[in-house]
Amino acid sequence: MTVQGYNPRTGQPYGDPLPVTSDTEVDRLCEAAHSAHLAWSGWTAEARARVLDLVADRLDGESDALIAVADAETALGVPRLTTELKRTTNQLRMFADVLREGSYVDAMIDSPNTDIIPPRPDVRRVLRPLGVIAVFSASNFPFALSTVGSDTASALAAGCSVVVKGHSAHPNTTHETGRVVTAALSEGGAPDGLFSVVYGTQSGIRLVQHPVVKAAGFTGSIGGGRALYDLANSRPDPIPFYGELGSVNPTVVLPAAAAERPSEIAAGFAQSVTMGVGQFCTNPGLVFAPSSIVDELGKAVTDSTGGAMLNERMCDSYRSAVDTLSDSDLVSLVATGSAPGDAWAGKPALFSVPLETFEANLEKLTEENFGPSALVVTYSDVADVLPVLSRLPGTLTGTVHAQPSENSDAAAVADELRKIAGRLIYNGWPTGIALAWAMQHGGPWPATTNASHTSIGVPGIYRWLAPVTYQTWPDELLPPELQNDNPLGITRRRDGVLGKH
Known part of the structure; x- marks a missing residue:
C-alpha cells in the first residue's frame, strides 16, 4: 500500500507514491x-x-x-x-x-521548616x-x-x-x-x-x-x-x-462600528474569510451584525476570489455544505465570489439568517464548513445576542468590532465570548496567530480536547x-535547575518568591 500526493489545481497525481x-x-x-x-x-x-x-x-x-x-x-x-x-x-x-x-521548567524550592505543622522538609519541584x-x-x-x-x-x-x-x-x-x-x-x-x-x-x-x-x-x-x-x-x-x-470563531459587529466603518469591516472580513481559501482553523465563519452592514459584507465577498482547496475530499465537503445551505429555507444566500478553473476550487459564499431563526436552529447552523464561507446572523439589539453567545460550541477565537462609545456593550460581549473562546480579538480578525509567550490557541470542546x-x-x-518533586536530596544529586547556587541563572520560585535565586 502507498500514499499518493496530488496537485489540487489539476487533480492529477504528484510525485512518486510513498509506502505506508x-x-x-x-x-x-x-x-x-x-x-x-x-x-x-x-x-x-x-x-x-x-x-x-x-x-x-x-x-x-x-x-x-x-x-x-x-x-x-x-x-x-x-x-x-x-x-x-x-x-x-x-x-x-x-x-x-x-x-x-x-524559566519554562517552572522550578520551585521550599526550604525546610520544622516550626510549622506538619513540619516541612526540603522540597524542590521541576518540570521534566x-x-x-x-x-x-x-x-x-x-x-x-x-x-x-x-x-x-x-x-x-x-x-x-x-x-x-x-x-x-x-x-x-x-x-x-x-x-x-x-x-x-x-x-x-x-x-x-x-x-x-x-x-x-x-x-x-x-x-x-x-x-x-x-x-x-x-x-x-x-x-x-x-x-x-x-x-x-x-x-x-x-x-x-x-x-x-473544529471552530466557528464568532465575530460580533456592534451597531456603531457597523454604521461608522462598514467598508473597512467588510474588506477585513472578506480578506480573512477567504485567506488560504478559507482553510484556516481561525476562519471567521460566524458573524453577528446589524442588517445594515450585510450588503457591504456581500459586496466584499462578491469581489473576492477563491481557489484550489487542499484535496478532493475537502473540496467536495465544502461544495456540498454550500449547496445544502443554498437550498435551505432557514438561511438566505447573500453573495458568492469567483473561483479559478482549478480541479478542486472552492468559491466564496456568504449567507444570512435572522437571530431568532439562528437561535431556534443553533446546533444545525453552527456546524463548521471548512472553506471560504460564512453565515451572518442579523440582530436588532445586542442584548438579544448575549444569551446566544454562551450557547455556541467551544471555539478558538471570539472577535468584537466596536467604537469607543460602545465600550460597555463590547465588555458585555467579551464576557460571554471568554466562556467559549481561547483568544479574544478587538477590532481585528482572527486569522494570523502571533508567536508569543502570551498566545493562547485553544478553547473548549470541540475547538480542542483540552x-x-x-x-x-x-x-x-x-x-x-510533567512535574517531579525532589525531597531532601543532596544538592549535588539534584538537577541543575534546582541546585542551591542556581548554576543556570534561571528564574525560580524560592520560598514563594520569584527571582533569580
Whole structure:
C-alpha cells in the first residue's frame, strides 16, 4: 500500500507514491525514539537550543525547493508558503530562546521548616520531559503545523523525541521536510531516532497506542481527532491527547462600528474569510451584525476570489455544505465570489439568517464548513445576542468590532465570548496567530480536547512536560535547575518568591 500526493489545481497525481509504514516499522521507530529521548533529555538546554537553531538554518537553506514541492501538492501559493516556512523556522528559534531563558521548567524550592505543622522538609519541584511524543500533521499548514511545526518544535525543545504521522494530503512535502530535519539533527549530533515520520492511517492508530508514546498532538477534523482521542484514552495506560479540532470563531459587529466603518469591516472580513481559501482553523465563519452592514459584507465577498482547496475530499465537503445551505429555507444566500478553473476550487459564499431563526436552529447552523464561507446572523439589539453567545460550541477565537462609545456593550460581549473562546480579538480578525509567550490557541470542546493548553505559542511546551518533586536530596544529586547556587541563572520560585535565586 502507498500514499499518493496530488496537485489540487489539476487533480492529477504528484510525485512518486510513498509506502505506508508497517506496524513492525512503527514499533521499531517508537523504540528508537524512546532510546533517543533517554539521551536527548539529558542534554543541556543550551545544547538542545543550538540544535533547534541548526534545524531552522537548514530549512531556510532549502526553502526554495521545499516551497516548490508544497505549492505543487497543496496549491497554497508561493507567497503564502514562503511566509509559512519562515514562521516555521522562527518557531524553532523561538523555542531555542525559551530554552536559553530557562524559566519554562517552572522550578520551585521550599526550604525546610520544622516550626510549622506538619513540619516541612526540603522540597524542590521541576518540570521534566515526558518521553516519546506522537505528532499528527495538519493538512492546511504543511510546514507550520505539520512535520516540524509547533508541536514538533515544542516537544523537541522540551527534551522529548518525536514520531510524526505525515498527512496524506502532502506526503512529498512531509518527506522532503523530514529529510532536511533528519540531516540537520544528525549534523548537530542529536541521537539517532530522535525524529522520524510514518505514513498511512493505520500507522497513526498504531502510533497513538504504542506503549512508549507518552502524549500526542493533533490538528485536524473533529471526527479524526475524536477517534484518536478515544484510542489514547482507551489504552491500558491512557495518555494526554492534545487535539485542535473544529471552530466557528464568532465575530460580533456592534451597531456603531457597523454604521461608522462598514467598508473597512467588510474588506477585513472578506480578506480573512477567504485567506488560504478559507482553510484556516481561525476562519471567521460566524458573524453577528446589524442588517445594515450585510450588503457591504456581500459586496466584499462578491469581489473576492477563491481557489484550489487542499484535496478532493475537502473540496467536495465544502461544495456540498454550500449547496445544502443554498437550498435551505432557514438561511438566505447573500453573495458568492469567483473561483479559478482549478480541479478542486472552492468559491466564496456568504449567507444570512435572522437571530431568532439562528437561535431556534443553533446546533444545525453552527456546524463548521471548512472553506471560504460564512453565515451572518442579523440582530436588532445586542442584548438579544448575549444569551446566544454562551450557547455556541467551544471555539478558538471570539472577535468584537466596536467604537469607543460602545465600550460597555463590547465588555458585555467579551464576557460571554471568554466562556467559549481561547483568544479574544478587538477590532481585528482572527486569522494570523502571533508567536508569543502570551498566545493562547485553544478553547473548549470541540475547538480542542483540552482548553487548559495551547498548541501555538511558548506555553505549548508545557504539554510535553510533567512535574517531579525532589525531597531532601543532596544538592549535588539534584538537577541543575534546582541546585542551591542556581548554576543556570534561571528564574525560580524560592520560598514563594520569584527571582533569580
